[in-house]
Amino acid sequence: MCGIVGLYLKNRALEPQLGALFEPMLLEMTQRGPDSTGFAVYRDPAPVGQLKLVLQHPDPAFDWALVAAALGAQFAVDVALRVHHTHCLLRLSVSEAALRRYLVEQAPAYAVVSIGQHIEIYKEVGLPLAVAVAFGLRGMQGSHAIGHTRMATESAVTTAGSHPFSTGSDLCLVHNGSLSNHNRLRRKLEKAGAVFRTENDSEVAAKYLDVQMQHGATLSEALTQALVDLDGFYTFTIGTSDGFAVLRDPIACKPAVMAETDDWVAMASEYRALARLPGVKQARLWEPEPATVYVWGGAAGAAPLN
């Protein structure tokens, strides 16, 4: 059991309230996943040529200024830095490929949590309330957010093993379920050059989608192919820089409920997480069909209410 939630704002006027709307959704899923909690917020995009980098170190007193200085010296750029609890958000003008290469070569003491122009991921071991408060989720604004409360099954209870998983620029994935062919898929992706940070099956799914999209697939096409290539139980919620998607396996045992109004689209493991959203009583409410790709925004364009 795990809890997953996602909120995609269609009405930009709601963006200042993203964190305030999203935090209660995440907290409502506490019983489903008390081991660790994480969320991705898409906000405050970096200008073209610049990247947002979120790093993590277990020691809240870790010297991030030193890391920023090293990055600045390496790429001869200014590095802006903001510390959030055990995480640090850095902004710098650098190519993603060069940055990733550097981070692999350095094998640093800190962990790389997310890289992109829009995405920021914060995740820690602990109850949802503690994690949300530690990172100030409630006050965050943005266009969409995806969260996860974890009851660990496939790998250890660690920050690295917490969701969301992001392996490529701006894409992240949360997963309720367990994949049964992730080892084989991992080896296949590794042969093609993929680098994994954990033993977690969900990281393989994130990387898989990432690779599909790097080869030119849209989010919708990548998910359609995932139905063929991924085996196991899953309800996924996926975020991209401007897209939001939900996918359930062909059996669809892992719960999911969705609601949509003119202002927002939301998904959750249980309806209780949606119950406080404004206008939910008038929302279109449904449980996503098995083996069916649901996508909003992104290359597919905003999907209509139907």
Place this chain on the structure above:
Amino acid sequence: MSTEQIFDLGQCTVRELNQALHDFNGHRAGPHFRVRNAQGDHALAVGIAAPLSVDIEGHVGYYCAGMNQHATVTIHGNAGTGLAENIMSGVVRVKGNASQAAAATGRGGLVVIEGDAAARCGISMKGVDIVVQGSVGHMSGFMAQRGRLVVCGNAGAALGDSLYEAEIYVRGTVADLGADCIEKELTAAQIVALNTLLEQAGVSAKAADFKRFGSARQLYHFNIDHADAY
């Protein structure tokens, strides 16, 4: 008895509520229970065995009104997975939607869902009557053995897969039928019985507008001529 007991789940625990309900188990009557402030709590009003009436205000989580006997439980909101699981008798009504596996394995009584029911509604039902005013999700009526599943809207994929002797009625469209489930003739006697059930459920639909589905009896039937092969 016209008294009313009020439980506010903001003030008391699910365990306290269920214990208060169980205190009447085996009684022939009891007060009316009103449960306020349900916010998706699991296992509410499970295991009642008395003709109580219970109104739950708000949304309920998993397994609400499971194993119900004799009681009338009304949920003024949406219900999570496993609503009225293994219901024995009585009536469970949801004003909103029900999630997966509503009335699973139910042996008797009536479950009314005024909105939609999700996947696997009535899975392995064994005698319960289920009336859904909206639509049902995929694999509804899977391995259903006895009872009636009535769907006023549409049915998702693989309806009635591996069906035994339950009767399935659908007014709208069926995405597709599961293994060994076929459309069958709707007899005059079944129309009369279905109209009675719809009336009982408080649903204004005409039985004649429904199609009936049942088992082709090719999959489960034990054939004595083949006993040597088993």
